Amino acid sequence: MGILIDASILIEAERGRLDIASYVQDREEEFFISVISASELLHGVWRAKDSAVRARRSAFVEGILATFPILPIDLETARIHAQIWADAESRGSVIGPYDSWLAAACFAHGHALATANLRDFKKVPGLKIEDWSKK
Numbered sequence: 001m002g003i004l005i006d007a008s009i010l011i012e013a014e015r016g017r018l019d020i021a022s023y024v025q026d027r028e029e030e031f032f033i034s035v036i037s038a039s040e041l042l043h044g045v046w047r048a049k050d051s052a053v054r055a056r057r058s059a060f061v062e063g064i065l066a067t068f069p070i071l072p073i074d075l076e077t078a079r080i081h082a083q084i085w086a087d088a089e090s091r092g093s094v095i096g097p098y099d100s101w102l103a104a105a106c107f108a109h110g111h112a113l114a115t116a117n118l119r120d121f122k123k124v125p126g127l128k129i130e131d132w133s134k135k
Contacts, residue, residue, distance in 0.1 A: 001029060001110055001111060001112060001128075002029050002030040002031065002032055002109065002110070002111040002112075003027075003029050003030070003031050003032070003111060003112050003113075003114050003130065004031075004032050004033070004034055004071060004102060004105060004106050004109075004111045004112070004113050004114065005020075005031055005032065005033055005037070005068065005114045005132075006037060006102060006113055006114060006115035006116070006117060006121075007036075007037040007040040007041060008115050008116040008133075009114055009115060009116055009132050009133075010033070010037065010041055010064055011041075011044070012116055012133070013060075013064075014044075014057065014060045014061075018116075018132065018133075023114065023132050029112075030069070031068050031069075031114075032068055032069050032070070032071040032109075032111065033064065033065065033068040033069070033070055033071065034070070034071045034073075034101070034102055034105050035070055035071065035072050035073060036073070036098050036101045036102060036105075037098075037102070038061075038065060038070055040098060041061045041064065041065075042061060044057055044061070045057045045058045045061055071105055071109065071111075073101065073105070074108070076108045077101070077104045077105050077108040077109075078104075080104040080107045080108050081100055081101055081103075081104035084100050084103055084104055084107075084124060085100055087125075088100065088123065088124075093123045095120040095121070095123050095124065096120060099117065099120050099121060100124075102121075103121065103124045103127050106127060106128065107126075107127070111128075112128035112129065112130050113127060113128065113129050113130065114130045115129060115131070115132065115133075116131070116132060116133035118131055118133070
C-alpha cells in the first residue's frame, strides 16, 4: 500500500504550516502525487500575480514534483471514478471533481489518501484516509 498526498497537504506545506518530512520519514510506504494534484499546484503558480510569489511557488511545486512519483490517470481509475461519482450523486453526497478523481486513484492503486480535507473525503465509503492536518 502506498500513500497518495492530496493538494491540501502540499498547500499547507507551501504556506509553512505543515512539515511533510515529519510524515514521510521512517515509513516504509511509497508516497505519490496525482497528476490532478500536480495540475492544482501548477494552477496556483500561474494564479500568482506577483512575480516573486510566482517564483517562490514555482520553486516549491517543482521541488515537490521532483520528489514524489506522479500517479497518472488510467482506464481503471476512470472506471472507478465513474462509479464513485454515480454513487455519490445517488446518495446526494457529491464531492468536488478533483477529490473524486483522487479517491478513484486511491482505490485503483490500493493507496490511502493523506489529506487535510476530511470533510469531503469522509463522504467516500471505504476510502482509507490519513489525517495529516494535525501533528
